[in-house]
Amino acid sequence: xxxxxxxxxxxxxxxxxxxxxxxxxxxxxxxxxxxxxxxxxxxxxxxxxxxxxxxxxxxxxxxxxxxxxxxxxxxxxxxxxxxxxxxxxxxxxxxxxxxxxxxxxxxxxxxxxxxxxxxxxxxxxxxxxxxxxxxxxxxxxxxxxxxxxxxxxxxxxxxxxxxxxxxxxxxxxxxxxxxxxxxxxxxxxxxxxxxxxxxxxxxxxxxxxxxxxxxxxxxxxxxxxxxxxxxxxxxxxxxxxxxxxxxxxxxxxxxxxxxxxxxxxxxxxxxxxxxxxxxxxxxxxxxxxxxxxxxxxxxxxxxxxxxxxxxxxxxxxxxxxxxxxxxxxxxxxxxxxxxxxxxxxxxxxxxxxxxxxxxxxxxxxxxxxxxxxxxxxxxxxxxxxxxxxxxxxxxxxxxxxxxxxxxxxxxxxxxxxxxxxxxxxxxxxxxxxxxxxxxxxxxxxxxxxxxxxxxxxxxxxxxxxxxxxxxxxxxxxxxxxxxxxxxxxxxxxxxxxxxxx
Amino acid sequence: xxxxxxxxxxxxxxxxxxxxxxxxxxxxxxxxxxxxxxxxxxxxxxxxxxxxxxxxxxxxxxxxxxxxxxxxxxxxxxxxxxxxxxxxxxxxxxxxxxxxxxxxxxxxxxxxxxxxxxxxxxxxxxxxxxxxxxxxxxxxxxxxxxxxxxxxxxxxxxxxxxxxxxxxxxxxxxxxxxxxxxxxxxxxxxxxxxxxxxxxxxxxxxxxxxxxxxxxxxxxxxxxxxxxxxxxxxxxxxxxxxxxxxxxxxxxxxxxxxxxxxxxxxxxxxxxxxxxxxxxxxxxxxxxxxxxxxxxxxxxxxxxxxxxxxxxxxxxxxxxxxxxxxxxxxxxxxxxxxxxxxxxxxxxxxxxxxxxxxxxxxxxxxxxxxxxxxxxxxxxxxxxxxxxxxxxxxxxxxxxxxxxxxxxxxxxxxxxxxxxxxxxxxxxxxxxxxxxxxxxxxxxxxxxxxxxxxxxxxxxxxxxxxxxxxxxx
Numbered sequence: 001x002x003x004x005x006x007x008x009x010x011x012x013x014x015x016x017x018x019x020x021x022x023x024x025x026x027x028x029x030x031x032x033x034x035x036x037x038x039x040x041x042x043x044x045x046x047x048x049x050x051x052x053x054x055x056x057x058x059x060x061x062x063x064x065x066x067x068x069x070x071x072x073x074x075x076x077x078x079x080x081x082x083x084x085x086x087x088x089x090x091x092x093x094x095x096x097x098x099x100x101x102x103x104x105x106x107x108x109x110x111x112x113x114x115x116x117x118x119x120x121x122x123x124x125x126x127x128x129x130x131x132x133x134x135x136x137x138x139x140x141x142x143x144x145x146x147x148x149x150x151x152x153x154x155x156x157x158x159x160x161x162x163x164x165x166x167x168x169x170x171x172x173x174x175x176x177x178x179x180x181x182x183x184x185x186x187x188x189x190x191x192x193x194x195x196x197x198x199x200x201x202x203x204x205x206x207x208x209x210x211x212x213x214x215x216x217x218x219x220x221x222x223x224x225x226x227x228x229x230x231x232x233x234x235x236x237x238x239x240x241x242x243x244x245x246x247x248x249x250x251x252x253x254x255x256x257x258x259x260x261x262x263x264x265x266x267x268x269x270x271x272x273x274x275x276x277x278x279x280x281x282x283x284x285x286x287x288x289x290x291x292x293x294x295x296x297x298x299x300x301x302x303x304x305x306x307x308x309x310x311x312x313x314x315x316x317x318x319x320x321x322x323x324x325x326x327x328x329x330x331x332x333x334x335x336x337x338x339x340x341x342x343x344x345x346x347x348x349x350x351x352x353x354x355x356x357x358x359x360x361x362x363x364x365x366x367x368x369x370x371x372x373x374x375x376x377x378x379x380x381x382x383x384x385x386x387x388x389x390x391x392x393x394x395x396x397x398x399x400x401x402x403x404x405x406x407x408x409x410x411x412x413x414x415x416x417x418x419x420x421x422x423x424x425x426x427x428x429x430x431x432x433x434x435x436x437x438x439x440x441x442x443x444x445x446x447x448x449x450x451x452x453x454x455x456x457x458x459x460x461x462x463x464x465x466x467x468x469x470x471x472x473x474x475x476x477x478x479x480x481x482x483x484x485x486x487x488x489x490x491x492x493x494x495x496x497x498x499x500x501x
Numbered sequence: 502x503x504x505x506x507x508x509x510x511x512x513x514x515x516x517x518x519x520x521x522x523x524x525x526x527x528x529x530x531x532x533x534x535x536x537x538x539x540x541x542x543x544x545x546x547x548x549x550x551x552x553x554x555x556x557x558x559x560x561x562x563x564x565x566x567x568x569x570x571x572x573x574x575x576x577x578x579x580x581x582x583x584x585x586x587x588x589x590x591x592x593x594x595x596x597x598x599x600x601x602x603x604x605x606x607x608x609x610x611x612x613x614x615x616x617x618x619x620x621x622x623x624x625x626x627x628x629x630x631x632x633x634x635x636x637x638x639x640x641x642x643x644x645x646x647x648x649x650x651x652x653x654x655x656x657x658x659x660x661x662x663x664x665x666x667x668x669x670x671x672x673x674x675x676x677x678x679x680x681x682x683x684x685x686x687x688x689x690x691x692x693x694x695x696x697x698x699x700x701x702x703x704x705x706x707x708x709x710x711x712x713x714x715x716x717x718x719x720x721x722x723x724x725x726x727x728x729x730x731x732x733x734x735x736x737x738x739x740x741x742x743x744x745x746x747x748x749x750x751x752x753x754x755x756x757x758x759x760x761x762x763x764x765x766x767x768x769x770x771x772x773x774x775x776x777x778x779x780x781x782x783x784x785x786x787x788x789x790x791x792x793x794x795x796x797x798x799x800x801x802x803x804x805x806x807x808x809x810x811x812x813x814x815x816x817x818x819x820x821x822x823x824x825x826x827x828x829x830x831x832x833x834x835x836x837x838x839x840x841x842x843x844x845x846x847x848x849x850x851x852x853x854x855x856x857x858x859x860x861x862x863x864x865x866x867x868x869x870x871x872x873x874x875x876x877x878x879x880x881x882x883x884x885x886x887x888x889x890x891x892x893x894x895x896x897x898x899x900x901x902x903x904x905x906x907x908x909x910x911x912x913x914x915x916x917x918x919x920x921x922x923x924x925x926x927x928x929x930x931x932x933x934x935x936x937x938x939x940x941x942x943x944x945x946x947x948x949x950x951x952x953x954x955x956x957x958x959x960x961x962x963x964x965x966x967x968x969x970x971x972x973x974x
Contacts, residue, residue, distance in 0.1 A: 024716070024772065032549060322951055324719050331712060336548050338709040340524040340556070341774075343543040376623045402624075404566040428620055430513045430535035433563035433595050459620060461650075476534060 005316040007077070007194060008070030009058060011183050015069050016061055017325045018182075028332045035333035050321060050330050057329070069180045077194070080155065084198050088205025095206075096213035100223060107224035107268060107277070110285050114292065117210055121203065121297050128304060155195060190319060193312035200305035207298035211290060218286050225285035226277060228268040235264040242288060248295045256287035368396040369420040369453070370413070372442075374403050377424055377457070383465050390494050391455045393422050404434065405441040412445060420453060421446060427456035427469035427493070431480040439481075443488045454481070456493045469493050503545070504695055505555045505610035506688065509602055511629060512536045512561030514617045515645040518673035520544060520558045522899040523681060525774045536561060541601055548705045553698060556613075557605045560598035565628040568599055572635060579637045583607055603636075611691045612640035614665065618657050619650035630664040639691040641667045643684070647674065666691055676899045678710055678969045711962070713772050714969065718961040720772075721888045722941075722954065724765040725881055728758045729942040732873035743870060750872040755793045758875075762792055762884065766891045773895045788890055792883070801886040801921040802879035874942050881938040886921030889968065896969050922964065933960055 038060055039053060062068060099116045102108050184191065217223060227238065239260045243250070246257050258266070258281070265281025320326055371388060379387060388395050396419065401408045423439070425431075442452050456477055458467035469477075474493050481489050510516045512535035521527060524544040544556040562568075568586070575582040583603055590596045606612060612633055616626060633640055642665040644657055654670075661668045667690040671680060682703060689699045733750045737743055790797045926934065937957035940950040966972075 024768075025774075029550075036549060318951065322954075324723055327719060328716065331715060335708050335712045336705045337550070338546070338548055338705050340544055340546045341526040342524065342528060342558075343545060376621075402566070404570075406570065426623075429623060429625070430511075432512060432536070432561070432565075432625075433598070434566050434625075437564075437595065479534060 008074040011073050012068040012070035014183050029337050031332040032337040084202050085205045088202040089209040092206035092209025093213040096210040100217050102223045107226035110225050110227050193308050197308040200301050203301040224282035226266040226268040239263050249291050256291050258284040367420050369393040369422040371395050371398040372401045372423040391492050403438050405438050422453045422455050424455045427473035428459045436484050452489050454491045468495050503552045503555050506613050507557045507559055507605040507610040508613045509559050510615035514615050515673050516615045519615050522673045522676045525900050527900045553702050559602035562629050563598045569628050606636050612638050614642045615645050618644035618646040618654050619648035621653050622656050634664045640665050641691050644670045646672050714962050714965040717769050718958050720765050720768050726941045728761050730874045730944045732871050734869045734871040736869050746870050754872045759792045802883040804924050882923040886923050889922045893968050
């Protein structure tokens with residue numbers, strides 16, 4: 001299906017696609033859903049072109065949306081068409097009537113008639129054909145005709161004036177009205193062919209009126225046609241000239257040309273007057289004039305209008321499907337909308353972010369301690385000794401623990417007065433509730449008088465069995481230990497790098 | 502019922518990062534403080550509004566030893582034991598996280614167990630694996646190698662194989678599009694019945710990705726179509742102030758073109774759903790430099806040989822000759838010169854008078870200074886390079902990532918060497934690009950121009966696809 005796109009379609013699409021300026025993802029969701037609901041069933045099982053989809057989209061939107069701005073422009077175009085035709089008919093008939101003015105004394109000079117009604121048209125036609133011939137090189141766009149641009153500017157100004165007056169009657173809001181203005185400003189080259197076509201329409205109206213006036217005058221009055229020239233033009237030359245001019249129609253209507261005798265018989269020589277001219281010769285010209293005006297005035301304009309209208313549609317279609325917004329719309333409609341975002345909004349972050357500042361914590365110097373060693377921490381005795389000393393302790397005794405109170409409680413010894421407890425933990429394993437409850441139970445077990453030291457060990461890297469914990473790891477442990485509010489728990493990070501084995 | 506996948510693991514192993522990256526959702530709270538995820542959060546994967554599967558982010562294990570000990574005491578087995586446990590212990594605040602994380606499993610979710618493969622395996626991990634095994638639910642393990650430490654991976658794999666149907670290595674901070682698709686492919690292995698479902702999801706993800714690449718290509722084309730013919734102009738009152746006006750217009754030109762570029766890059770970022778966190782460019786990225794900076798023009802765009810080819814394709818102009826001569830000599834001069842030459846060219850070339858209207862060859866209107874369009878052959882390639890470099894950063898910036906660490910997938914940039922994609926173009930590609938740039942520069946709209954644009958669009962989407970799939974550009 002070849003859709004005949006019009007300028008008002010573009011205005012409506014521009015309005016639909018540019019307002020409101022929502023997110024691309026939301027647009028995809030909305031357009032895809034619309035496509036599935038409204039069009040997918042319509043086109044199910046059949047191949048469908050982008051043109052069909054877009055046309056269906058526009059039709060559907062027009063029926064479901066409030067007044068779109070294109071209609072205002074469409075009405076304006078119709079109004080201008082009617083005005084153009086009226087002005088053309090009036091001008092054509094008035095000018096022809098003037099050219100056929102005959103008071104019975106001097107016959108109507110065919111040269112004057114053609115000069116007035118056809119010659120200016122032929123000059124314009126020549127320039128139009130010339131510009132169309134070289135259009136391939138974008139001649140028109142690069143060297144815009146003053147007349148066409150002027151015509152465009154006048155029409156657009158007229159439209160803006162009219163728009164203000166008619167907006168209220170159409171119930172158009174500011175947004176809709178703005179779209180028309182924006183389309184005109186943004187895509188002014190699209191208005192070349194419409195203006196071009198208005199000119200052709202005017203010429204067609206003009207020629208129709210001229211031909212009609214000629215026929216009416218011929219039918220209702222007695223008009224004599226003749227020819228005269230100061231130059232030494234022979235009747236034979238003029239005869240040959242009429243034969244050449246009549247090439248387009250003479251084979252179809254051979255009786256429409258004046259014969260040599262008739263041409264000779266219609267020559268006006270002032271000193272001889274018209275009494276010598278034959279009646280047959282004086283009336284022989286009008287069919288020739290009629291067909292000349294028809295073939296060189298009306299028909300070329302009709303062909304050019306056809307070309308202009310076709311080119312306008314071609315240009316609009318090419319423009320339309322070249323628009324990124326249109327391409328995106330078609331893509332949004334024809335590709336599935338995929339979403340994987342979280343359902344509920346993300347909860348605000350609770351708690352305190354661990355400090356990234358260097359943490360300085362006091363530690364005992366060479367105090368004896370009972371070392372609680374989780375089962376995952378496996379060092380040889382020498383390394384373990386260095387590690388423990390890096391915390392400021394010397395190991396009085398060492399005991400393996402699971403870090404799970406139910407299992408560890410039975411095997412834990414009662415602490416001697418004044419002794420220290422050092423629990424070694426891997427700082428890179430974040431403290432979980434299991435660990436925190438174990439530490440709390442440990443405090444309960446040994447009583448308030450005793451401080452339980454938590455020795456933080458950093459991750460083993462590059463062959464080193466242990467390293468100092470990072471500030472972030474210390475911060476995390478500090479935050480978690482503070483959260484259980486037990487003053488008998490104190491963390492000590494392994495800090496000394498010189499003690500590395 | 503919609504299939505569910507619960508992402509479970511020890512605190513701080515990167516569950517939320519994995520999910521954030523997999524779901525392309527940077528709104529997931531990824532806290533350095535462990536245990537911040539307290540409630541399950543659902544991430545439905547929907548296609549055209551139809552939910553296909555649900556991924557569920559869960560809190561980390563807080564009492565694995567206690568849970569396992571309780572389970573062992575239960576007379577019931579399988580999920581019934583878990584149900585009994587969660588009912589009995591619901592009032593214990595210490596077990597709140599554990600009950601919450603088991604909730605989706607109890608309603609039938611399959612399990613994605615996330616561990617940090619860059620740390621050693623510990624007893625607590627084995628306990629967690631044992632708990633998950635006891636659920637009897639289909640499960641896979643994701644080794645999220647947070648710090649790219651390789652030495653513990655084998656130990657992990659060995660232990661994971663005992664308890665999981667499949668294991669997948671996945672770095673949530675560096676995962677590319679291909680790795681995301683591969684992880685989705687791997688989810689098929691959890692349950693064979695889900696294979697057709699995942700095939701359709703993966704197909705939709707791939708179409709969606711191609712769609713986004715097409716949108717990026719359109720946005721880059723739009724940028725080129727706006728920036729290449731861009732001009733700024735001002736009328737001259739007297740010849741005395743011509744220099745001043747030229748300089749002012751030149752600054753205005755640079756500002757506006759940079760703004761157009763900035764808008765395009767922002768739109769690209771949004772297409773890849775980076776809505777909350779800024780993408781940090783690598784420290785030595787050329788994108789830190791302004792579009793018109795000397796360094797940008799040194800390291801992006803065309804090399805000397807390509808400049809000559811482009812000059813040949815585009816028609817040797819005064820500007821092109823100067824470009825070739827100036828390339829590698831003085832780029833500070835070159836960049837300014839390039840644009841001013843554009844201006845001079847425009848002044849000499851014909852668009853000399855306002856509106857361009859002529860009546861019988863006689864110009865109407867007054868004289869104007871016009872800066873632009875930039876006729877430098879390297880300029881569109883620089884715009885292209887910068888857009889592609891930014892695209893490369895965006896697609897390699899995983900949604901679970903919150904700060905910059907150089908990744909292996911990002912292009913390594915060396916100072917003072919040509920770094921853009923343009924230098925990798927062959928002669929045929931150069932011709933295709935240059936022909937489109939000429940079309941864009943002259944604002945042509947005929948059918949032959951549309952064809953050239955279409956060819957460039959296909960070329961560009963191909964390049965974007967290659968960049969995103971890690972193929973040779």
